Amino acid sequence: MVENKRPNMVADQKCTFCLSPVDRAESQARYGDLVEVRCPCSGTYRITGTMIAVLPHWDLSDAQWAAVAYDLRKMTSRAEPPRLDRDVLEALRDTARLPYPNQILDDFIVWAGSQSRWPGDTLEIMPERHRT
Numbered sequence: 001m002v003e004n005k006r007p008n009m010v011a012d013q014k015c016t017f018c019l020s021p022v023d024r025a026e027s028q029a030r031y032g033d034l035v036e037v038r039c040p041c042s043g044t045y046r047i048t049g050t051m052i053a054v055l056p057h058w059d060l061s062d063a064q065w066a067a068v069a070y071d072l073r074k075m076t077s078r079a080e081p082p083r084l085d086r087d088v089l090e091a092l093r094d095t096a097r098l099p100y101p102n103q104i105l106d107d108f109i110v111w112a113g114s115q116s117r118w119p120g121d122t123l124e125i126m127p128e129r130h131r132t
């Protein structure tokens with residue numbers, strides 16, 4: 001097991017789930033005992049200080065981290081940011097799986113529709129802004 005192979009979102013200013021930069025001054029705020037993180041890829045979530053420290057030490061494969069990030073992204077599309085404590089994150093870790101291609105295609109069509117301003121509108125997809 002490689003120790004601390006994932007970044008700490010506060011100390012390293014990278015999202016532990018997806019590795020996107022989350023600048024502490026711009027993308028993190030305190031909500032009581034929670035830190036709200038606004039990740040450009042994962043969305044906005046609130047996480048306990050304990051889990052900020054514990055999460056980088058989880059020994060997951062890249063595919064497992066991708067599955068967790070995928071399921072987290074679905075949770076952050078709701079109005080209220082999810083509260084990520086140990087129970088929620090362990091459940092996510094134990095149940096997350098990568099989507100099948102048909103689900104990816106469905107998600108893409110829904111997302112493209114949400115980005116469209118009118119029927120027939122075009123959309124430029126840029127990896128640094130639109131990666132999943």
Ligand SMILES: [Zn+2]
Pocket residue numbers: 015016017018019020039040041042043
């Ligand atoms: Zn992220």
